[in-house]
Amino acid sequence: MLFRSVGLRNTQQRSAVRSGGVLNGPPRFLHPSSKQGQKRRFVLAGVTNVGLTNALLQLLLVSPVISVGLATLLSQVFNGIFGYAIYGKIVFNAQGMRSDCSGMRYLALMGLMWLCNWTGIELLKSANFSASVSGLLMIAPLAGISYIIQKNWVFKHQ
Numbered sequence: 001m002l003f004r005s006v007g008l009r010n011t012q013q014r015s016a017v018r019s020g021g022v023l024n025g026p027p028r029f030l031h032p033s034s035k036q037g038q039k040r041r042f043v044l045a046g047v048t049n050v051g052l053t054n055a056l057l058q059l060l061l062v063s064p065v066i067s068v069g070l071a072t073l074l075s076q077v078f079n080g081i082f083g084y085a086i087y088g089k090i091v092f093n094a095q096g097m098r099s100d101c102s103g104m105r106y107l108a109l110m111g112l113m114w115l116c117n118w119t120g121i122e123l124l125k126s127a128n129f130s131a132s133v134s135g136l137l138m139i140a141p142l143a144g145i146s147y148i149i150q151k152n153w154v155f156k157h158q
Helices: 011-018 036-060 068-091 102-126 131-137 139-154
Strands: none
Touching: 011 068, 036 068, 036 131, 036 139, 102 131, 102 139, 131 139
8 A cells, every 4th residue: 555655556666665775766886786887886986086186196296395206105095095995885895894805905006006106107207298297197097907906806805
């Protein structure tokens, strides 16, 4: 009788209500348990994380008193703290993140990303790109590397 009182006649609507689902809620790919939306969630979380991290990096690169190495290190620390929680929980639906070695693996990945970012920016600067443009050009390759390593090594056993 509940179904008639709220006007649910469609079997899909009744099924959604029975299973605790939400009608007209967010798309399924946004749910952390959905394997199908993992790349899309990574991109959405990544856009947020990269936007905030790169804003910090750009501010630090403009400063005449902060070296490229320190600027990339500080932005990578921010990226790592913010990213571990977002990617682990929202993208890869990791369980027991405090009790396994995924934190150490993520830390190793952040170290690798920092070295790649620093090296890439320095190489692009030597090719007459500005530090800011170089930082922007490094986003896509680092994101691709990060996704592959997180999926296959950092959160693989989750």
